[in-house]
Amino acid sequence: MRIPLRSIADTLCRFKSGELERGRGNFIRRVALCRSVATINGNVFLGYGGEPLTKSIQVQIVDALRLGERSRASSLLLDFGNGNQSLKANDFVYILNYCARSPDPLFVMETWRLMEEKEIDLNNTCYLLMVRALCRGGYLEEACKFMKFLRENHGTYPLLPVYNCFLGACAKMKSVIHANQCLDLMELQRVGKNEITYSVLLKLAVWQQDLSAARDIWEDYIKHYSLNIISLRRFIWSFTRLKDLKSAYETLQHMVALAISGKHFVSRTDEGRLYSSRLDIPIPSKSELGSQNVQSGENEQSVAFKFDTDSSNIERSKSISATVGMLNNYKNLPVMEVLRLSINDVLHACAQARAYGLAEQLMMLMQNLGLQPSSHTYDGFVRAIIQRRGFGAGLEMLKVMEERNLKPHDSTLAALSVQCSKALELDLAEALLEQVCECPYPYPFNAFLEACDNMDQPKRALRILAKMRQLELQPDIRTYELLFSMFGNVNAPYEEGNRLSHVDSRKRINAIEMDMAKNGVQHSHLSMKN
Missing domain, CATH: 1.25.40 (Serine Threonine Protein Phosphatase 5, Tetratricopeptide repeat)
Structure with missing residues (x-):
């Protein structure tokens, strides 16, 4: 039994x-x-x-x-x-x-x-x-x-x-x-503790959004370990998720300096995962990590990266250092993939912080290191620069991606569509949204609906609503506020309308409210007003 x-x-x-x-x-x-x-x-x-x-x-x-x-x-x-x-x-x-x-x-x-x-x-x-x-x-x-x-x-x-x-x-x-x-x-x-312990503690700090804990882990780590590219990758990832762009950027400097020094210790498992091949034995750190300039070693040239995070005072340097050319010998090694992943993380942090100047210099850094940008790279870069340079610069990047046979991410298309909607370029905005295959939030569609409301083009709004239904994207209160504004009135431009227009308007209002109830969205002051 x-x-x-x-x-x-x-x-x-x-x-x-x-x-x-x-x-x-x-x-x-x-x-x-x-x-x-x-x-x-x-x-x-x-x-x-x-x-x-x-x-x-x-x-x-x-x-x-x-x-x-x-x-x-x-x-x-x-x-x-x-x-x-x-x-x-x-x-x-x-x-x-x-x-x-x-x-x-x-x-x-x-x-x-x-x-x-x-x-x-x-x-x-x-x-x-x-x-x-x-x-x-x-x-x-x-x-x-x-x-x-x-x-x-x-x-x-x-x-x-x-x-x-x-x-x-x-x-x-x-x-x-x-x-x-x-x-x-x-x-x-x-x-x-060993390095995997620090990695797990960092994940906990990121989940708690505890930046001070992540910094404490960093301080404790460098007391017992010398710099390691894989561990630096984890710290960069943590700092970017905690919106500490300065710490993420300074840690990236350490990583690039280590890569140039040739002390990689990066290998790949049979499953394709990257890991440090260095013995996991605590080693006292031999360098001061508080400064922004990193010394690569005793017999190596110093490599200093002065990325100015103040976007108004950025000077594009002709080259970072002649020593960077050494990385051309490592193009096919795992260390280059680690560098690309970490730069991508910092680029996406730039997009959140709207630090378009630093994003441009990071792209220059990738070029100098011989790294080929991926779709993920362009996603962070485009979303960083369009905040200041407008959607035109983003469209130029889409052309570059097309030349390199890179498919843009849905988040890239959505961010560009938002900028086009703000500029009332409805044709471009609608074309970009039509290419989106998946979107977790309705913000890009709401931006387009707002532009349709401003331009009095409800037919365009209906097409985008159909696109939202196709993506199974649930509207939020802002969506319904805009729908009431566009469809809750009588026939324009006849403000008073007639009895038939009043009946049609009432039907539209009832339909919108029924959809609100179906999706569990409560009225706001603005939706009631509209």
């Missing part, structure tokens, strides 16, 4: 109540790496080992889980534990690895219960996989209790990859409370 699966919290309470007090030795007296190597990106390379018989039974259990036959999987697991063979932690790694990937936290706890009953000591790999399964299954509270339980009852050796896995789940589930509990536990056990 199928073994009933209690809640994980109840399972932990049962273990803690005294069932484990049977005089077993230290829970991890034989802690071994068990062919597991924790890397900088948090992955674990597993060597399952074990006898062919145990591996075959593990495969049968996993196959049953894949087919949804949990009762059979539980029976096989019970038979596996009651067999004649002597079992070790390594004989359960295949099962736990599947549960961590699925995830299946309940079967993990069932497996752990069996291992406890058979007095099988956990190893590093099993410990990490169990925590990973709980975290990926959304059981943060239970995972935290699990780690505390092992520490209090068995004195487990603190494993940084386990804590990083838990912190990563906290960042994904946006749970600051559990993250703080984990940090307290790390401090209690005197567990240090």
Whole structure:
């Protein structure tokens, strides 16, 4: 019969109540790496080992889980534990690895219960996989209790990859409370931090929109580590999301200087992910990072980038430095992709801050570095420059993109359409909106409706409303305010109209109000007035 699966919290309470007090030795007296190597990106390379018989039974259990036959999987697991063979932690790694990937936290706890009953000591790999399964299954509270339980009852050796896995789940589930509990536990056990730890803490700071926390993480990082291009990429990403353009730009300077120095340490996994190939060992920083100019090294030329964020006093330099030409040798290396991604982040921050001058100089920097702009690059650049230079400059960039066979993003087209609507260039604005395939917000369409209202062209407005319906884009209150303004009156230019025009107007008003009710939008003062 199928073994009933209690809640994980109840399972932990049962273990803690005294069932484990049977005089077993230290829970991890034989802690071994068990062919597991924790890397900088948090992955674990597993060597399952074990006898062919145990591996075959593990495969049968996993196959049953894949087919949804949990009762059979539980029976096989019970038979596996009651067999004649002597079992070790390594004989359960295949099962736990599947549960961590699925995830299946309940079967993990069932497996752990069996291992406890058979007095099988956990190893590093099993410990990490169990925590990973709980975290990926959304059981943060239970995972935290699990780690505390092992520490209090068995004195487990603190494993940084386990804590990083838990912190990563906290960042994904946006749970600051559990993250703080984990940090307290790390401090209690005197567990240090590596670069993946800083990366996860940055994600939490960005989610909380806590700029001071991100700066504190930066200060703590540079006390223990020398500069690293991948980590600098994470900090640039964080500063741009926190709207700290100055810090993002200064950090980008450090990245470019490191790239020019040739100290890249950037590789690519088989899945295409970029990671730092440098050993993740804390190294004291050898340079002062407070200045805006970065020294590349003892025998290297200094590279100073003076991007003036004051758009009114920008002087285009003829070249950044002759040393930048060295990067031409690295065009096909991953470091160039990291540079492009970080410059793109800063460009999009320029668009939000309307720092069109800095955006222009960043494009010059890409040209000097030999980096080819992508559609994402132009998206940030166009949205930054049209605020000051108008839609004409944006249309020129669209022509450049067309020459380079680059398709503009929907956000690029929408931003350009807004500027055309503000200039009452309705033909251009409508043509751009017709090319939009997806838009998460109605602002560009509202800008066009406002232009139609100003130009008294309700027929154009009807076409754009049809486009909004096609995109399944829900109107907001501003949309309805404009609709009442255009369609809530009698036939223009006859202000008083006649009885038929009054009837038609009433029908239009009723239709708009019914659509408001359908979409759950409440009246505003302006919509009532209109």
